[in-house]
Amino acid sequence: MTSRIELARVDLRGRTPTTAQLRTALPRGGVDVDSVLHQVRPVVEAVRDRGATAALEFGAKFDGVTPETVRVPAAELAAALDGLDPAVRAALEVAIARTRAVHADQRRTDTTTEVVPGGTVTERWVPVERVGLYVPGGNAVYPSSVVMNVVPAQAAGVESLVVASPPQEQFGGLPHPTVLAAARLLGVEEVWAVGGAQAVALLSYGGSDTDGADLAPVDLITGPGNIYVTAAKRLCRGLVGIDAEAGPTEIAILADATADPVHVAADLISQAEHDVLAASVLVTDSPALADAVDAALTTQLTVVKHAERVTAALRGAQSGTVLVDDIDQGLRVVNAYAAEHLEIQTAQATAVAARVRSAGAIFVGPYAPVSLGDYCAGSNHVLPTAGCARHSSGLSVQTFLRGIHVVDYTEAALKDVAGHVVALADAEDLPAHGQAVRARFEALS
Template sequence: MLSRTDLRSATPSTAELRHALPRAEVDVDAALHLVRPIVEDVRARGVEAALELTERFDGVRPQTVRVPAGELTSALAFLDPAVRAALEESIARARLVHADQRRVDKTTQVVPGGTVTERWVPVDRVGLYAPGGLAVYPSSVVMNVVPAQAAGVRSLVVCSPPQAEFGGKPHPAILAAAELLGVSEVWAVGGAQAQALLAYGGTDTDGRELEPVDVVTGPGNIYVAAAKRLLRGLIGIDAEAGPTEIAILADHTADPVHVAADLISQAEHDPMAASVLVTTSEQLADAVDAELERQVKATKHTERVTTALSGPQSRTVLVASLDDGLRVVDAYAAEHLEIQTEDASAVAARVRNAGAVFVGAYSPVSLGDYCAGSNHVLPTGGCARHSSGLSVQTFLRGIHVVDYSADALREVAGHVVALADAEDLPAHGQAVTARFRDGS
């Protein structure tokens, strides 16, 4: 089911690896011409445009964008008790991990009388997007809301597509998760029009103001990613999320049943999901193929999984050594990377590029999706080489506060003037010397 690339007799460069490794073909630029008119329409006409677009794309038109608070309370009351308990555990573990990410202000005394303080200030208002395509993701509400709350964000709005099945409201599990987290503001709007409405704000059909946000986070389809690209600058964004990815670095000690199950677990997200096995063992690769044939037939979303596993974005890569395997997974920079090898902790410590690393046989990606305490909003498409997953830092800004006394400024004035003159910006130097013209 998985195609193969054999690198056991090759030593490709990093550039060659990046070119040769499988990747889902997602062209956000190609979607921009479709998304731009949507964004412009919402900018010009606000809620009316967003509701018209929602009716066109989702087949339902909510009476208001903002979901009445009573609907959140009702959704939680009718939530399956087992699902509620699981969400509460997920929230508790995520809060535990994210609380430790909060930065503290730090003051550095540069010279006597001269300090620079770095203050960490949360953004004022954020929009947290929970998609509603092939599946519903209350877990994404948890993963977006918890770090924003831990950062101290003043105002949160959860945004999710309305569902015709539920009378034009987002899925009840989304509403219930918001209620559990203490989020009272939920908008029933999805796709590119949701990103635009979050950025520009507007007036709801009941006359209530829909306040624009400063940052938008959360995964979505290619149209959501394209809208984020267009709106970046007006708002901050976390990332342009692409299809989900799992890479597994495994040796002969790995259990093929586990490996196959984990590859399938990500493949069921989307026909474009990527599942990549990097292994030193051809025997393991063969055993995983056999397990995939068996397990895929028994899984619920067989067609979707088969499409993903047989697509060009999924593959088995054979390598001669774990060192070579590490080079491959670092070049690939997976959203999720599992290490299923001997001494997995030591191998995992050598990984440099991954959104999240899952160590050993009992740390599957699905644990991280829900209840590890880690965040599952992670960089895709190789962006883990330079970007991090969602965290408390996503919602914080570092502000330098400079506080110098007269003596401290006088002591460094000559250096400021020298650099200002070197850059032909004499007024910069004069802004310093003007303070000492009277000899003070």
């Protein structure tokens, strides 16, 4: 029988903490990536030096299986889709269609600004040439992560992409068949059976497969993973672009007395289900609601499949209830917390949500739970964690685009501004910069 769950409480009522104090006082999880860099560096270096051979050796060590080749044969992708449960296929098709609809509207258009007659600057949006999309294994199966990574890359116009996912012993060294099926459904032709830090390294450095086929390196890696994946991303940053250093998942719920405690509890549990390090935080001005949520958590945990994992997450230092004086103070709290997922379950939820400035994604009202966004809302579920929503966005079409400025000036337009260029070059003690302009006109005199 599950013992009573009582979320740890932080009482901010009657207090006016500064933003810095809030960031310290609020429940916060996270992992120390630096602590595993010494373990991950040899993996990255071995894959750099020995390519797929080293990656497969680490796969045998960490995943307990060695696939015949890194690249999954096309026939296996087709077979996985053919064998997919029709209900799961229908759900994936809905998720894909809605995600494509949202991301199609994110595509930027080139713009040209005429600065002066004869002088223009054009900003061209050019997709990254080749990307690696990481889909984790671990506690769950994530075909939804295939959708969330592949769709924005395709919408951006990326011409070459590869999905990497850990080999599974129970599936003969292939990634989970549902992951393969999702890739096939999206038209992905290249999937690698490699996971963990070795996957990030192989995507970064490339190499030759066991059958001699080329495993071309990528320019950008996206997708969440465990602490070892994150550490490998840190080590490979610069050689390749990365989307983010994702930490454990998190949910914050800003709720008042109008919220249904059963809904709130269910949503807190849904994120705690991911990982014992997942963060579930309730922010409320209603002590009665907080008590009712604790009771609902206890009741619901009696029927939750992963009750042990969920309980560990809810009792961790990263989870808890924050009591505030009112919704205004609650907004200060959630903006300081900058949750990956933020639910607004209050009166006038739409107006309250409009005042949020820091969140990976905002879910408004009683009928927009985070799990909707995980699968079928059309939004992207690859989002910033650990407070990074204060400065970073979730995965989108923009992740896969580069803005390139194209400068086009006529002789007259350059001559008109030449004196200013020379003055600024001299002010910075870079006279050759000015001479590069003078030379064009002195040669004509």
